[in-house]
Amino acid sequence: MSREIKKIVYCPAGHSSNDFIYSDARNFIFFESCLLCTKEHFIQEFKTWSSGNANIDKNIQESQTSHINYKLQWIPYDNFQNIKYIADGGRGSVHSAELKNGIKWRWNFIKQDWENHFISSEFALKEIKDSRYDLAEFLKMIKTVNNYEYIVNYYGISKNPSTQNFIFVVKLFNDDLHKFLTKIFWDLGWETKIDILITISEGLEILHAKNLVHYNLHSGNILNLTTPGRGTDIYLDLCTLENDLVLNINNKNDKIFGLIPYIPPEVLRGNEFTRKGDIYSFGGIMYEIVTAQRPFADQAHDTCLMIDICNGVRPKVPDFMLSWIPEWYLDLMYRCWNDDPSERPTAIELTDLFCDTLDAFGGNIADNFTRQLKIADENQKNTSKSQKQELFELFSHSSKIHPQSCYIGRCIRTLHGLHYLLEEIKSGKSSDPNLLLKFNESSVNTHNIDEETKIKSKQKNDIL
């Protein structure tokens, strides 16, 4: 048998296609560009820019020298044009903007200049106003998962010259999962529902395989590119870091950042947020996929709800929707919500189960799972007008959403943190007359939330 011998090519700088660019990847010379030249030019330019933070610079530089395609870049603020406000989030604000000059993609050895990509393309700018946020740590995580499907791509970092806040430059999406579901829910069949869940569980699988935990999974962090009715194109956004959890001397967390309905009971009690915690949050997504409602939307998100969740209370599926949902699906959702983290499935188990179900559904295999899905689809189609009217009312957020619910990420005192504060009050150690108010921080925050913020929280989710 003859084996085709690959011709070795050289660039004008003398690099060969046989050279290694990394220990496990060979150089590639094509269309007037060479990966080694590109890498060398990124390195030459290290001294021409700085974010002003050595750790951030180090992470950007490492991504430029350690990955072929997904290089983070320092993007000067004057590269943005047509900047438009989108929304405020838990840690900052989000704008959209066009990249006037795009971003550096590869070095052209004939033109002796950069070839830029994404010229005049629109991106999302996430400006981080919370100074506690360790951006360098976050970049370290982004570097390890930036090249994966199902996870939102980060392209670079910039700085707002007027506020001095750092900005992440991220792919711009049309919708988050919550908005997507409210638009498409009537026409959403089980094939698409399962397809969406596979994408999310695969995103989690990637994180968990790298020993990362999402910590803040909810429908506002699942972003969508397609318009309703055209299939799914779903991505998992990353936004929370391990260091959001404040470990005290007893190895318990006093505070946690997130949305109460998606935070697992063990974390509300003050224990560690593990991969199994993400699975609990995934249960909330499963609920929303079948009801188009976010969990506990009709309740105040306060300390009472935290105690209820720790006592086993879970969101209820409206009775008239039950015939649209296969029994195995409800069982799986409640397994994700199990109080005992070890009883919850893993991301791999979820992906495998959903993939097998989708295969059987597409292949018309008449097993019990598929049969239940087909019956559920039929029941949804045959739902009477009056029932649909009931559902419509459920969708009309103004009447059903509790005014003290909150779907913007915020700092929440865990039950352990509350206990500690109560002890301080009891022992008279605290001289702060407002401590009693702070005691119930999670509800006080919501009670005090101004009208404008309340409206925004209904219109958008936790983007940051």
Ligand SMILES: [Zn+2]
């Ligand atoms: Zn070269």
